[in-house]
Amino acid sequence: MAKKAKSRIISVRLISMAMTGYFYTFTRPRTRMPMSMIKYDPIVRRRVLFLEQKRSGKK
Amino acid sequence: MATTISKNVQLAKALPARLLTFLARYPPAAILPDGATPETHKTAYQEETPNPFLPTKHPVTGRWHNPKYSLRRQAELVKMAREHHVEELLPFTPKGTEERLRKRVELGLRVKGTGVGQKVKGHKHERQLQAKMEKRREAMLKMPELIRQYRSMPRWKFTKTFKFPK
Incomplete structure (x- = not known):
């Protein structure tokens, strides 16, 4: 079977660096560099750094 | 001698009939008349079942027979005896105060983990809560x-150099 074409846009998870497990989901072009931003984490109730989750193996 | 006998008589008058019947059938060594050894001085009931509160194995057939007194009746007797402060005159029973206390110590409140030297296991998230909060606290201290x-360098540089914790 022919491989399915990879989509140009991917959705990524930005994970709270406060280790609360809280995350935001964004979409970005696949070729762009990983996203990161400072956003609100409601669990620690503070603005903390969010980094994109490491891509898991294949897919 | 005579004093103990009269004391026993006094006691007998104060006890309820059910308890008296029981003690007459299964007299403990403490209230036997003087000079009577417990081995020789047995009632017919005691010959049959030394302790009517426990199940017995039939010597010939090897079958187990239920106690002569059901657990409910044992408990009633124990309760009666306790009220009249003569519980030590009853033979060993699982319903006795001491045995009950021992069981309570051993098993706790029947809720797993509440006995002596036991721990309540709890849910996994409860067991991991402390470590989780500690990790979170440390992360917040470093934040x-x-x-x-993060702000001191271009983002691409930061994301490249940063090592993801976990």
Whole structure:
């Protein structure tokens, strides 16, 4: 079977660096560099750094 | 001698009939008449079942027979005896105060983990809560420094150099 074409846009998870497990989901072009931003984490109730989750193996 | 006998008589008058019947059938060594050894001085009931509160194995057939007194009746007798302060005159029973206390110590409140030397296991998230909060606290302590680093360099550089914790 022919491989399915990879989509140009991917959705990524930005994970709270406060280790609360809280995350935001964004979409970005696949070729762009990983996203990161400072956003609100409601669990620690503070603005903390969010980094994109490491891509898991294949897919 | 005579005093103990009269004391026993006094006691007998004060006890309820059910308890008296029981003690007449299964007299403990403490209230036997003087000179009577417990081995020789047995009632017919005692010959048959030394302790009517426990199940017995038939010597010939090897079958187990239920106690002569059901657990409910045992408990009633124990309760009666306790009220009249003569519980030590009853033979060993699982319903006795001491045995009950021992069981309570051993098993706790029948809720797993509440006995002596036991721990309540709890749910996994409860067991891991402390470690989780500690991890979170440490992460929050490092957060200002992390944000300062993040702002001090271009983002691509930061995301490239940063090692993902976990």
